[in-house]
Amino acid sequence: MLDPELLARITARRAELDELEEQLAKQLAEVRAERDELAVAERVLERMSEQLADERASAAPMPGQAVMLIPHRTSEVEEAVLPLDYQRILAAVRQAAGPVMARQVGEVLGVDISVRAKLVLSRT
DSSP states (O other), rough: OOOOOHHHHHHHHHHHHHEEEEEEHHHHHHHHHHOOOOOHHHHHHHHHHHHHHHHHHHHSOTTOOOOOOOOOOOOTTOGGGGGGHHHHHHHHHSSSOOOOOHHHHHHHTTTOOOOOOOOOOOOO
16 A cells, blocks of 8 residues: 555645746746847847948948048139038138137137137037
C-alpha cells in the first residue's frame, strides 16, 4: 500500500511544477515576441540608415569640392550676393570712422554683446 502522505507530497509538487511550467511558457512567449519586435526595429533602422546615407551622399560636395557660403572675392562679385548678415556687417564697418572692433559692430547691429567672444548675429 502506498503512503498517502507521500502521494499528497508528490501531487503537490507536480502541481507546483505544472504552474512553474505555465509561467515559464508565458515568459518564453513574451521573450520571443520582444525578440521579433527588435528584429523588425533593426531592419527599419538599417533601411532608414541606408536612405539617410544616400541622401547625405547626394547632398554632399564631391571630394575636393568645398562648400562656400561666401563666394570667392573677385571684382565681379557684388555685395548683394552675400548673406544678409554679412551685408549688415559691411555696412556697419563702412559707417565707422576707422578700425572697428567686433563689440562695436555688434552694438550697431543690435546683437547681444554682454558675453565677450560670443557675438552672434540675430536674423531679423
